[in-house]
Amino acid sequence: MKVGIVGASFARAAYLPALRHVPGAEVVALASGRIESARSAATEFGIEHAYDDWQAMLANHDLDLVLIATPTDLHAPITLAALAKGAHVVCEKPTAMDAGEAKAMLDAAEAAGRLHMVDHELRFNPNRARVADMIAYGDLGEIRHVNIANIGASWANPASRPKGDWWSLSEHGGGRLGANGSHQVDMLRWWLGPVASVVGQALVVVPDRKDKATGEAWTATADDLAYFTLEMASGALAQVFMSGVAANNIGNLTQVFGSKGTIILDNENEKLLFAKAGGSFEDITIADPNSGLPGLNKGxxxxxxxxxxxxxAAAIVENRPLARGATFHDGLANQHVLDAVKLSTRTRAWVDLPAEACK
Structure with missing residues (x-):
């Protein structure tokens, strides 16, 4: 299976170590915005071809699978080009700049008959899968509300980001809403079903910044703090608060409240706790069997x-649909929610999602 990757940073951190444990996968080419990054990652992982032009990479190789880990504004054009070349696609989150792009990606993948996945990798975490099963099997009863808090300090210091950092620029699709909010939305939809209505804000709290190396002033335009409430089609409420501008890292805490019990999941220690109504919390954590694989980065x-x-990879080899994971269908539904948060920011009002997003 010939694999090509666009985007060296996440490839080096996650994709390339993981692909060493995917039978039959051979990474033949890697492209990055900087040729130095592409060559460095290619050398480290024994990849023959390195590019600073993703279009040249696609033109020069017949690839079975393309992995896309670039700034968000490049997701749609690279996806469409890869599909046109006949490749299956795994794209990083958030899916796209808006729902229009996400729908174009989905339509192109379906028309080409290619497999498509958004890398919401937490769907493959055993603890989060256990929560999904417990909700589906009724162990928690009727889900009434969910609280998720993700608090960090990585954007707090005005000199913490380099000038031109795409994560801090709205024109490239940066911001906490896309970076972390997309994961939270996907997880909530996976656990609870469709989203009916949204209210929230995506805000730039620290716009005035200085390059951490040169001290040069620049302006951040992407949200460093975002929060939203989702009214699920089931009637459950889910509240998500994400900040990158706190003075201290608090981490990510997820709480699920049902009529028969409560779940607490803490990213800091990856402990999954469950209490039946009126009872004490018990540790029901499942260890991830992949965590001991050699060469993987921690986390x-x-x-x-x-x-x-x-x-x-298995779905490609077996010529079957994906049995698990977030597809571009999920990516489009997630994007409708992110777009609604941005609209709610402007209107300061609830936004009802379109009917097709509530299926």
Whole structure:
């Protein structure tokens, strides 16, 4: 299976270590915006071809699978080009700049008969899968509300980001809403079903910044703080608060409240706790069997990628649909929610999602 990757940073951190544990996968080419980054990653992982032009990479190789880990504004054009060349696609989150791009990606993949996945890798984490099963089997009863808080300090210092950092620029699709909010939305839809209505804000709290190396002033335009409430089609409410401008890292805490019990999941220690109504919390954590694989970088994100890439590779080899994971259908539904948060920011009002997003 010939694999090409666009984007060296996440490839080096997650994709390339994971692909060493995907049977039959051979990375033949890697492209990055800087040739130095592409060559460095290619040398480290024994990849023959390195490019600073993704279009040249696609033109020069017949690839079975293309992995896309670039700034968000490049997701749609690279996806469409890869599909046109006959490749299956795994694209990083957020899916696209808006729902229009996400729908174009989905339509092109379906028309080409290619497999498509958005890298919401937490769907392959055993603890989050257990929560999904417990909700589906009724162990928590009727889900009434969910609270998720993700608090960090990585954007707090005005000199913490380099000038031109795409994560801080709205024109490139940066911001906490896309970076972390897309994962939270996908997880909530996976657990609870469709989203009916949205209210929230995506805000730039620290716009005035200085390059961390040169001290040169520049302006951040992408949100460093975002929060939203989702009214699910089931009637459950889910609240998500994400900040990158706190003075201290608090981490990510997820709480699920049902009529028969409560779940607490802490990213800091990856402990999954469950209490039946009126009872005490018990540790029901499941260890990820992939966490001990050699060469993987630590962290739930890097480990969970293994499961996602194995599933995509197996589906390609077996000529079958994906059995697990977020497809471009999910990517479009998630994008409708992110777009609604941005609209709610402007209107300061609830936004009802279109009917097709509530299926």
């Amino acid at each position: 739930v994100w890097n480990v969970s990628v293994v499961g996602g890439l194995r599933e995509m």
